[in-house]
Amino acid sequence: MAEILIVDDQDHYLDLCRRAISEHRYRGPARSWREAAEALGRARGAVDLVLLDVHFAIPAEELVGTVGDDGLEGLQRRQGLEILALLRARYPDLPVILMTSREDVVLEDVAAAGQEYTYFLDDDYVDARSLQAQIANILAAREGDISEGPIFWGRSLVMRQLRQRLKVLALGRLPVLLLGPTGTGKSLLARHHIHQRSGRRGQFVAVDLSTVPNELMSATLFGASRGAYTGATADRAGAFETADGGTLFLDEVGNLSADAQKMLLSVLQESVVVRLGEVRERSVDVKLVVATHEDLAERVAQGLFRADLYMRLNPAAAVRLPPLAERSIDLVQLLEFGVAQALRRPYLSGLVGDYCERNGLRRDALDVVVGEAAPARRQPTLTLLFPERSVRLLRAHTWPGNLREFAMVVENAALFAVSEMLALPSGERADVLAVRPKVVRDLLGPLPAEALRAAERSAERAEAPALDAGQLVVTLSPQDSLNKVAQETERQYFVHLYIEHRGDFAKMAIALLGDAEHARKVQLRFNQLGLKVRDMKELLG
Amino acid sequence: MLPADSAQREAIAAHARRLKHDLGKYIAFRTRWLAGDAPHEEREQALRADLLATRRGPSGVSDAQDVWRSSRAVFFGEAPLVRDVRVSLAELPELRRVDQAMSALSVVIEALRAGPCDAAVVSQGILGAREVSDGCHALEQRLRVTRA
Numbered sequence: 001m002a003e004i005l006i007v008d009d010q011d012h013y014l015d016l017c018r019r020a021i022s023e024h025r026y027r028g029p030a031r032s033w034r035e036a037a038e039a040l041g042r043a044r045g046a047v048d049l050v051l052l053d054v055h056f057a058i059p060a061e062e063l064v065g066t067v068g069d070d071g072l073e074g075l076q077r078r079q080g081l082e083i084l085a086l087l088r089a090r091y092p093d094l095p096v097i098l099m100t101s102r103e104d105v106v107l108e109d110v111a112a113a114g115q116e117y118t119y120f121l122d123d124d125y126v127d128a129r130s131l132q133a134q135i136a137n138i139l140a141a142r143e144g145d146i147s148e149g150p151i152f153w154g155r156s157l158v159m160r161q162l163r164q165r166l167k168v169l170a171l172g173r174l175p176v177l178l179l180g181p182t183g184t185g186k187s188l189l190a191r192h193h194i195h196q197r198s199g200r201r202g203q204f205v206a207v208d209l210s211t212v213p214n215e216l217m218s219a220t221l222f223g224a225s226r227g228a229y230t231g232a233t234a235d236r237a238g239a240f241e242t243a244d245g246g247t248l249f250l251d252e253v254g255n256l257s258a259d260a261q262k263m264l265l266s267v268l269q270e271s272v273v274v275r276l277g278e279v280r281e282r283s284v285d286v287k288l289v290v291a292t293h294e295d296l297a298e299r300v301a302q303g304l305f306r307a308d309l310y311m312r313l314n315p316a317a318a319v320r321l322p323p324l325a326e327r328s329i330d331l332v333q334l335l336e337f338g339v340a341q342a343l344r345r346p347y348l349s350g351l352v353g354d355y356c357e358r359n360g361l362r363r364d365a366l367d368v369v370v371g372e373a374a375p376a377r378r379q380p381t382l383t384l385l386f387p388e389r390s391v392r393l394l395r396a397h398t399w400p401g402n403l404r405e406f407a408m409v410v411e412n413a414a415l416f417a418v419s420e421m422l423a424l425p426s427g428e429r430a431d432v433l434a435v436r437p438k439v440v441r442d443l444l445g446p447l448p449a450e451a452l453r454a455a456e457r458s459a460e461r462a463e464a465p466a467l468d469a470g471q472l473v474v475t476l477s478p479q480d481s482l483n484k485v486a487q488e489t490e491r492q493y494f495v496h497l498y499i500e501h502r503g504d505f506a507k508m509a510i511a512l513l514g515d516a517e518h519a520r521k522v523q524l525r526f527n528q529l530g531l532k533v534r535d536m537k538e539l540l541g
Numbered sequence: 542m543l544p545a546d547s548a549q550r551e552a553i554a555a556h557a558r559r560l561k562h563d564l565g566k567y568i569a570f571r572t573r574w575l576a577g578d579a580p581h582e583e584r585e586q587a588l589r590a591d592l593l594a595t596r597r598g599p600s601g602v603s604d605a606q607d608v609w610r611s612s613r614a615v616f617f618g619e620a621p622l623v624r625d626v627r628v629s630l631a632e633l634p635e636l637r638r639v640d641q642a643m644s645a646l647s648v649v650i651e652a653l654r655a656g657p658c659d660a661a662v663v664s665q666g667i668l669g670a671r672e673v674s675d676g677c678h679a680l681e682q683r684l685r686v687t688r689a
Contacts, residue, residue: 010597016574057598125566125674128574
């Protein structure tokens, strides 16, 4: 059952839809843009589809748009198109059925309003059956929309529920708290989904708090006047002021300094900021989105994060992004998505383009196929073939770096497949680039496989690493922040500890925190680091 | 028959578009949604609404004859199309089709105004309304100005 808003100056459609297409719930009719905007605001993202009439015989003061050569009546007769333009600006991906046929509308008007997610009736004289079918088709297509710009939603129930929840939270005034392991796409969601759907016209501003030194954190967020601290040579607006009217995304919010926590609490309570060194309050209207890979509640319990601030961050409505390993149902679609995204990168797209040109293939299309062989060539397009064994390796991988790691692996896989063909043409089909299992295996190392193999070797020798002697070997690949380096180091440290204590979390807790009582805490952290007991048990034999 | 002046042709096309919407769409709006096995009361109620309350606006409710009357005057040259310009399209078969269907419907409209109607009158009304609707569609197609 879908929630449908009817925007119509008359009761016709509402009456008929309720009677003849009773499987959905209807709101309205909203008789003007003002009423439609109010209804959508009240619905808080719950509306799935809008039925929008075109002709609104309503008083001039209720109309939106400008009266043209065709006078007031002209504006009334195309009022639906004016409303459509406003809907598109505020709700870019909300499906709208214009209750008229395409041929009855001056197409330039609709083009201006944006045609994506805009549908027309097949026939101006609509009947229940055809409208019912059209609504069903649109809703089904929407369900099947597994990606959105750079965001891959997939089909898993957890992601569908999460998407629905974010749709509602984006429109609200309360902060949105995003939880989940590193690399699960929290920042993408904040920028490309929450901000886009918040209806806010101000800027999107992102601050990664793991990269801001403690002593500069307050100034970065709330601004500072000249001379407020050593090095403050000029007045400076903070992130809150810059994001006024828009969205402020604070990544790794667990890193907030104690002072900044106190000030943030004040901003959330009063909606004003005071720059360091000033007493003047400045009003700010900011949609706050915060993210962390840490267990904030745990940090509160440890006294590292203010409980009152935590409660202000709307933890009851927190959105937890699942690790990639829990989304294996979508792996094949994710591969296609990942390849498409990778092909936007200049180097790879250039390489693939050159390859296509050299082999008489289309530059603008690339198919991703999973299987032992690519289908017979019907068109001059390039196919990136992932043999089953390669896919099995991808499925078996635990993806501690989640989507970020996946994107790198896919991009590299495509890159190496092209490079191999350029260096050593197989002499067979030039239109098929195979991502061989060996390439995938190499790409999935050195982490965590490398760490696990190192641990395995230690276990085989029955010699746990002499940690107290400082002999822990950590293998690191380049990371994009110090925080991630620290996390990776911590993860490998946990692997070694696990091996050393034969999977006994109580003993690990004694080693780490001096108290076996903290075993649960250690296990939680173990999980947060993307480690799986199942995999480790195999390692222990 | 059709004026050579492009502005006048545009005006006629716009008028036909309005007629198709205001009369052609709404004269059979509710009856078109009826299920095949809809009971008599439901059919009569839908027809009554379509013919006697065809359009609603700030100035009140208009029945099908009100809506047709103003357009008819323009198409038959009895009222100006734009300013002082009058054109008559009386010879257009699509226009005559609408006019005749509306005349035939007047009996049904009177019967509906007088009170409850029997199934035969309602069926005649539903068919007649569909004929007007289809005629308006054909007229609009005929008068449509192809844009470059």
